[in-house]
Amino acid sequence: MDFFILGNPRSGTTLLRLMLNSHSLIGVPPESGFLQWWHEKYRDWNISDSENIEKLDVFLDDVLSSKKIEYWEMDRQLLKEYILKNAPGSYIEIIDCIYKFYCKNKLIIGDKNNYYIHHLDEIQKIAPRAKYIHIVRDGRDVACSYMKIKELDQSLKYIPNVSFEISEIAKEWNENLTKIENFVMHNDSLTIRYEDLISKPKMILSKVCDFLEVNFEKKMLSYNQKAFNDEPVSNMKWKKKTFENLDSTNKGKYLTILSENEIQTFNKIAIENLKRFDYE
Numbered sequence: 239m240d241f242f243i244l245g246n247p248r249s250g251t252t253l254l255r256l257m258l259n260s261h262s263l264i265g266v267p268p269e270s271g272f273l274q275w276w277h278e279k280y281r282d283w284n285i286s287d288s289e290n291i292e293k294l295d296v297f298l299d300d301v302l303s304s305k306k307i308e309y310w311e312m313d314r315q316l317l318k319e320y321i322l323k324n325a326p327g328s329y330i331e332i333i334d335c336i337y338k339f340y341c342k343n344k345l346i347i348g349d350k351n352n353y354y355i356h357h358l359d360e361i362q363k364i365a366p367r368a369k370y371i372h373i374v375r376d377g378r379d380v381a382c383s384y385m386k387i388k389e390l391d392q393s394l395k396y397i398p399n400v401s402f403e404i405s406e407i408a409k410e411w412n413e414n415l416t417k418i419e420n421f422v423m424h425n426d427s428l429t430i431r432y433e434d435l436i437s438k439p440k441m442i443l444s445k446v447c448d449f450l451e452v453n454f455e456k457k458m459l460s461y462n463q464k465a466f467n468d469e470p471v472s473n474m475k476w477k478k479k480t481f482e483n484l485d486s487t488n489k490g491k492y493l494t495i496l497s498e499n500e501i502q503t504f505n506k507i508a509i510e511n512l513k514r515f516d517y518e
Contacts, residue, residue: 239273239334239365241450243350244358244422246414247398248383249375250432252480255350256461256469257443263452265341266348268469272304273333273349274357277364285327294321301336310340330365346450355414358421370422371446375432376517377411378492378504385495404500408507415511431515433489459484 243258243266245251252269259266280297287293298318301307320339326332337347348371354361362368384400384407401407422429428449435442444454461467462481469480479485492501505512512518 239330239337239349239368240346241348241369241371242354242361242365243348243371243373244354244418245352245373246355246375246377246380246411246418247352247400248380250373250435251350251352252469253432253461254371254373254430254435254446255348256467256480257439257458258348258446258450259341259468260458260461261447261452261455262457263345264348264450265337265344265346266350267337267340268306268309269349269351269353270304270306270310271351271353272301272307273364274354274360275304276300277329277360280332281329283326283329283332285325288321288325288327288332294318297332312336312340333364346452355417358417362421362425369449370425370427371449372418372422372427372429373432373435374415374429374515376489376492376515377408377415377508377512378496378501378517379489380411381407381500381504382491382495404496404503405507408504412508412511415515419514436484436488437486439484 243251243254245254255266255269258264276297279300283297287297295318298314302312302314317336317339321332321335324331324335326335334347337349338344341347381404384398385402387398387400388402401410419429428446430442430446439459440454443458447454462483467481479488496504
């Protein structure tokens with residue numbers, strides 16, 4: 239695993255994933271946290287386990303039962319043959335095999351899952367050489383995005399489980415940003431802002447590509463085209479913008495959506511991080 243995309247929910251992590259996944263050398267599959275979920279059980283995986291058909295079958299049974307893995311639409315037999323051919327000698331190597339199989343052997347592999355915010359130390363132990371890209375979005379716009387989810391059918395499969403109370407949203411955003419930044423500052427990392435990504439996409443993506451040691455490719459800006467966009471269609475209800483053209487105006491919406499009282503409540507709770515990332 240070469241890198242992880244980190245960020246508070248509704249902060250553009252999926253947009254960044256799709257942009258990077260559109261690169262000819264970079265692969266970032268749709269989110270599924272099996273990398274962390276199965277670590278405890280298979281942490282001592284070795285090459286003899288990879289060569290043991292029975293153990294490999296049990297491992298594949300577990301991994302392919304993971305939440306959201308159905309969206310990867312992998313052929314079990316072909317995946318099994320791929321693992322046998324590559325003979326991974328550790329847990330991270332067999333996980334990498336699965337990611338590379340999905341990504342059709344792309345050179346640089348990344349992962350994106352907001353769930354990892356709560357397991358950063360374990361993620362680091364699993365993939366000690368990985369880099370981290372932290373994407374930050376104005377928390378007040380994040381709050382607006384959370385509240386729009388309230389309008390959806392709450393029985394939808396995998397619908398984000400978020401708060402609709404402004405004080406709770408502010409507290410979560412503030413704590414998540416602090417937790418991520420305190421973690422990435424001790425690792426090989428890059429922090430970018432969502433607002434800069436949508437207003438200056440080529441500049442910011444070039445910066446990200448430099449960080450990952452590859453050249454910028456123009457087709458990264460075509461992330462929403464069918465040839466590149468592998469985001470599950472079932473997620474469109476709350477991720478519809480990832481299927482649309484880049485919207486450079488999608489910022490500062492809170493000024494017309496939130497009440498003055500809600501803005502003041504958010505500002506009071508999260509003032510330090512709002513200042514830290516240059517949000518007025």
